[in-house]
Each structure stands twice: as structure tokens, then as C-alpha cells.
Amino acid sequence: MSDTLYINMNQCVEVTTDYVTIADVATLECKNKSVVNRLKPIKLLTDNSHGKNRYIVSIMKIFEIVDKEFQNVDVQSVGETDCVIEFKKANSDVKWLEFLKVAAICIILFFGAGFSIMSFNNDVSVGGMFEKVCKLLTGDKNTGKNLMELCYSLGMGVGILIFYNHFGPKKLSKDPTPIEVEMRKYEMDVNQTLITGHNRDDGKLDVK
Incomplete structure (x- = not known):
């Protein structure tokens, strides 16, 4: 048998x-x-x-x-x-070097995201929109504008935290974060491209 x-x-x-x-x-x-x-x-x-x-x-x-x-x-x-x-090589035991890499990536992402948000707000003229809303509701384009800008800023920060499902090292829910989802999709696409390229004889991977 x-x-x-x-x-x-x-x-x-x-x-x-x-x-x-x-x-x-x-x-x-x-x-x-x-x-x-x-x-x-x-x-x-x-x-x-x-x-x-x-x-x-x-x-x-x-x-x-x-x-x-x-x-x-x-x-x-x-x-x-x-x-x-x-x-791949095993992870290095040099903790300060790993911390330095993470810090550098965080700084780049922070300023990059900040620049993107400012460019978006400038393009759609959020300030001008707030002025029109205040003038429509109160008759004065400056009344309540600062409060609206404060709520807008706080709402954007909270929205980003909820969307990316992360606050520091902790997740807000058990669901995978959007970054994790996109990274898995990218990884699957790369692997499928490598395998398909090999099967078509146009890849450069070694086969065992």
C-alpha cells in the first residue's frame, strides 16, 4: 500500500x-x-x-x-x-544602524507627505473655499475661518491614522494596513512576472 x-x-x-x-x-x-x-x-x-x-x-x-x-x-x-x-544576508546585530535607517525613512516620508498635502491644499485653494463658506453662512469671510482650519487639520490627521490603521507600533484594528496590502500585491506581481518571464525564456533566473 x-x-x-x-x-x-x-x-x-x-x-x-x-x-x-x-x-x-x-x-x-x-x-x-x-x-x-x-x-x-x-x-x-x-x-x-x-x-x-x-x-x-x-x-x-x-x-x-x-x-x-x-x-x-x-x-x-x-x-x-x-x-x-x-x-539574503542575516539581519545585522548593529541596532543603532537599523534605528538610523528607520529614522531616515520616517523623516523622508514625513516631509514628503507634508509637501503633498500642502500642494493639494494650494491647488484646490482650501483657504479660499473656507472664506466663501464663512461669507455664505455669516456674511463675513473671516468669521469662523480659523475654527474651520483647525477642524480641517485635526480631521485630516485623524483620518490618516484611521486609514493607515497605525498609531506608532500598534494597529487600530486586526485588519492589514493599506501599505501591507499594497506590498503583498506588489510582491505577488513581481513573483508572477519572474515566473512568467522564465517560462517564456526571456527571464534571467537560474532554474534548479
Whole structure:
């Protein structure tokens, strides 16, 4: 009686070592645990480019390994057919350097967002709009203008916090933030482009 091995391969993985194993790219499930334990540490490829190259591993490579290692194992793929592998160096232990990078990014984002908001307000003439509203309601274009500007500023700040679902290191809800959603979409698009380019023979990725 043969065992059934289920393989759920990821679309992309990042590893900090100079080699990648089956356990790094896929989740294995089988009633016969010896099959899973034997397959997990098997190396699929080794990186000799020091993290400069990306690689693509096909599910067929794992099928081939299973056929060589076992005689009576049926393989079922329930995940991706190709996996993009990127080798990266382990995170540096220099905490002050990481803090400096985060601080620099925050400063750039702060002034960039501030410039965008000021450009938008100047283009639509928010000040002139407030004057027209005050004149329409009170007959004086300056009466209540400062209060409207204060409420507008506070409302914009609160709206940004609610929209981005973040206040410092904490989330306001369990939902992913818009930035996280867009980053996942971008990551999926990049991976699909790499895989499609390889399948059309116009990519530059190495295949194992």
C-alpha cells in the first residue's frame, strides 16, 4: 500500500543561509512521518552568487527527488508549481544602524507627505473655499475661518491614522494596513512576472 504525500509549495521564499532545502520552500504532509522527515533536509540548490541572483525551483524537481528516494509514495501538489528563491544576508546585530535607517525613512516620508498635502491644499485653494463658506453662512469671510482650519487639520490627521490603521507600533484594528496590502500585491506581481518571464525564456533566473 502506497503513502500519499501532499506538497504545498510557496510562491516565494527568502533564506539567510547559502543553501535551500525542501522544508524551506514547501510544507509537507503525510501519514507516514518518516517520509516527511526524510525529505525536509534534502538540499535543492546552493547559492554561489552571495545573494546577487534569484532562483526558480519547479515542483517537478521535488517530484523527481521523491521518485528517487521512495518507491511507493504518491505525490499530490496543492500549492504553487514554481517558487522564487531569494538569498539574503542575516539581519545585522548593529541596532543603532537599523534605528538610523528607520529614522531616515520616517523623516523622508514625513516631509514628503507634508509637501503633498500642502500642494493639494494650494491647488484646490482650501483657504479660499473656507472664506466663501464663512461669507455664505455669516456674511463675513473671516468669521469662523480659523475654527474651520483647525477642524480641517485635526480631521485630516485623524483620518490618516484611521486609514493607515497605525498609531506608532500598534494597529487600530486586526485588519492589514493599506501599505501591507499594497506590498503583498506588489510582491505577488513581481513573483508572477519572474515566473512568467522564465517560462517564456526571456527571464534571467537560474532554474534548479
